[in-house]
Amino acid sequence: MNYYYITGTSRGIGKAFADYLLDSPSNKVIGISRQRSIEHPNYRHFYLDLSDSIALAGFKFELHANAKKIYLINNAGTLGFIRPVGKLDASVIIKNYTLNLIAPSVLTNAFINCYDTVDAEKVIVNISSGAGKVPVDGWAVYCASKSGIDMFSRVVDVEQKIRAEHASKSVHKSFKIFSIAPGVVDTEMQSEIRKASKDDFSRLENFIEYKVNNQLSDPATVSRKYFDILNNTDRIKDVLSSIKDYD
Numbered sequence: 390m391n392y393y394y395i396t397g398t399s400r401g402i403g404k405a406f407a408d409y410l411l412d413s414p415s416n417k418v419i420g421i422s423r424q425r426s427i428e429h430p431n432y433r434h435f436y437l438d439l440s441d442s443i444a445l446a447g448f449k450f451e452l453h454a455n456a457k458k459i460y461l462i463n464n465a466g467t468l469g470f471i472r473p474v475g476k477l478d479a480s481v482i483i484k485n486y487t488l489n490l491i492a493p494s495v496l497t498n499a500f501i502n503c504y505d506t507v508d509a510e511k512v513i514v515n516i517s518s519g520a521g522k523v524p525v526d527g528w529a530v531y532c533a534s535k536s537g538i539d540m541f542s543r544v545v546d547v548e549q550k551i552r553a554e555h556a557s558k559s560v561h562k563s564f565k566i567f568s569i570a571p572g573v574v575d576t577e578m579q580s581e582i583r584k585a586s587k588d589d590f591s592r593l594e595n596f597i598e599y600k601v602n603n604q605l606s607d608p609a610t611v612s613r614k615y616f617d618i619l620n621n622t623d624r625i626k627d628v629l630s631s632i633k634d635y636d
């Protein structure tokens with residue numbers, strides 16, 4: 390049996406991941422978000438606000454005796470208010486970093502700690518963004534948190550490779566980690582972007598045009614592309630990539 394822990398399964402890309410995986414009876418999905426939209430015999434849901442640091446720190450992974458694969462997909466994320474720095478609310482900055490950067494870090498730490506001695510294929514996938522590589526006005530916290538999750542992933546990758554080099558001392562399989570950007574996808578996040586004020590976001594027209602010109606990818610297609618890649622992780626050469634790199 391394969392076990393997939395996925396944050397943000399109530400809608401968008403995370404829901405598309407869960408729907409895709411639940412088509413196979415060999416997969417169990419454990420979803421984490423504030424709302425639930427999936428009912429399936431192989432689906433379990435944890436209602437958790439990942440921007441609440443105390444609730445987040447209390448989350449526990451479970452041991453699965455018969456696991457062939459165990460995945461953590463850190464997908465939940467938000468842009469928060471699209472405004473320049475100086476016009477942001479302090480509590481929103483704190484919550485958004487907690488959801489976008491602290492939650493994936495805390496969950497990855499707990500995941501590695503829990504499954505360290507388990508001999509399954511163990512993979513962490515962070516859903517990153519091109520916004521972690523180039524500055525976008527109005528998105529400072531989002532850009533910084535996606536950039537942070539990219540570097541966090543690179544450090545974990547280095548640590549796991551060091552561990553693999555000392556494999557003689559450790560009989561257990563090391564973890565793989567990837568930070569993969571999905572491109573521009575037709576989800577609620579994109580409809581929130583189109584509601585931004587032109588005064589607070591210079592690229593508003595571009596994002597309206599992406600929708601008008603049908604340039605947004607469908608979440609189900611994006612999900613299939615992720616698993617085409619993840620079903621053969623040896624194809625993935627770098628910790629950081631975009632699904633467009635595999636077209």
Ligand SMILES: NC(=O)c1ccc[n+]([C@@H]2O[C@H](COP(=O)([O-])OP(=O)(O)OC[C@H]3O[C@@H](n4cnc5c(N)ncnc54)[C@H](OP(=O)(O)O)[C@@H]3O)[C@@H](O)[C@H]2O)c1
Binds near residue numbers: 424576
């Ligand atoms: N869409 C794009 O064009 C695009 C581009 C690049 C990267 N991404 C990345 O892709 C990922 C998914 O985005 P999406 O477009 O699918 O967004 P979305 O449609 O807005 O879905 C976001 C998901 O995150 C969950 N979430 C939000 N706040 C949460 C909280 N406080 N606690 C727990 N879960 C929370 C939501 O569930 P609840 O509201 O039920 O909690 C929802 O399931 C994000 O990391 C995003 O940065 C998206």
